[in-house]
Amino acid sequence: MEQVNILIIGAGIIGLAVARELSKEFEDVVLVEAEGTFGRHTSSRNSEVLHSGIYYPKGSLKARLCVNGVRELYQYAKENNIPFRNCGKLIVANNKEELSILEELKNNGENNGVLGLQIINESECKKLEPQIMAKYAVKVPSTGIIDSHKLMQKLENEAENNGAFIVYDMKVISIDAFAEGYLINFSNGENFKAKIIINCAGLHSDKIAEMVGINIKREKLQLHWCKGEYYKSSKIKDINHLIYPVPDPNGIFLGIHLTINLQDEVRFGPNAYYVDELNYEMDESYKPEFLKAIKNYMKIDEENFHLDDCGIRAKLQKEGDSFRDFHIKEESEKGFPNFINCIGIESPGLTCCLTIAQEVRKLINN
Ligand SMILES: Cc1cc2nc3c(=O)[nH]c(=O)nc-3n(C[C@H](O)[C@H](O)[C@H](O)COP(=O)(O)OP(=O)(O)OC[C@H]3O[C@@H](n4cnc5c(N)ncnc54)[C@H](O)[C@@H]3O)c2cc1C
Structure with a gap:
């Protein structure tokens, strides 16, 4: 033995x-x-995103380990020639109600030690991302992507x-x-x-x-498995930042967002729904939900919008639970x-x- x-x-x-x-x-x-x-x-x-730590409650492990973790990973990636890009992200809002959520998020992030957060207006958003429709956004400079x-x-x-x-x-x-x-x-x-x-x-x-x-x-x-699917669109080009909506009010995911990878391909997702089996098969039943969510922040050509991949989250939070x-x-x-x-x-x-x-x-x- x-x-x-x-x-x-x-x-x-x-x-x-x-x-x-x-x-x-x-x-x-x-x-x-x-x-x-x-x-x-x-x-x-997963999305291969290096998160800033803006979302998690102050004092939580997620907040502390994320704010320090992103810094350490950039350094580690630099030292070890692991491809990454510190592209930053925009969390976008289109009405006053959502703006107040952005302000709360910004305060929360600052309390967690996230640096450089800034609320920007419609014209500043347009300058950064001409294809994105947003009246306001929080600009999060420390977010990035990595070759996982x-x-x-x-x-x-x-x-x-x-x-x-x-x-x-x-x-x-x-x-x-x-x-x-x-x-x-x-x-x-x-x-x-x-x-x-x-x-x-x-x-x-x-x-x-x-x-x-x-x-x-x-x-x-006990873990509660929560599936997340991705779609991709080969026609969208020239996006520089990751684009996120204001997060889901039920707190089980960050909302259907746009990510780019290191090859500049655009993906949308993941969505979130609880499952009982470990099954990575996908069907198109959630496609309308994706399109509806994306249309809040960008025009999307439905013809060039295809299923990509999925992952399953290991959540302690079951339906209806808080953080x-x-x-x-x-x-x-x-x-x-x-x-x-x-x-x-x-x-x-x-x-x-x-x-x-x-x-x-x-x-x-x-
Ligand atoms: C859709 C989605 C998007 C995500 N996006 C991001 C993101 O952008 N940024 C971010 O920071 N995080 C993201 N995450 C979270 C991140 O991917 C996970 O936190 C991380 O990958 C968890 O790694 P792990 O090693 O715990 O789990 P895993 O990668 O699942 O590894 C666990 C391993 O344990 C092995 N194992 C299980 N049972 C046994 C056994 N009995 N004996 C031996 N081996 C066993 C498995 O085979 C597996 O290889 C995302 C997650 C999902 C699902």
């Missing part, structure tokens, strides 16, 4: 960043992943160079707690003993917590010392990958 010091479960962006961070300092770090390679789920199915695949590749590479082992096709099926640590059983019949477990299993992180014996219902750690923060915790209080959960790592998880990893490091006792 393998005996390891730290076992990390899940090679999405979070598990990879945690493996890199911990392998700088600790020996015997192993990252196990159910799939044949990294990033086969949420980390490859190259980022994951670099994190994997650094973790391995630091001495971490990354093992693919290793699906955790059960975990037993015992006095000196944990026994982890895999679907291929192998098992490992580990002193410390870091649960970075994304959409299944609640199930991993349940495997060790945490009552996820009682602890309100839920990331759950990043060492679970001694629940009777599981040295078991660290990262649950509910929805957006802005990509932006926060380096700072989440640092947060995990702080939870490990030397």
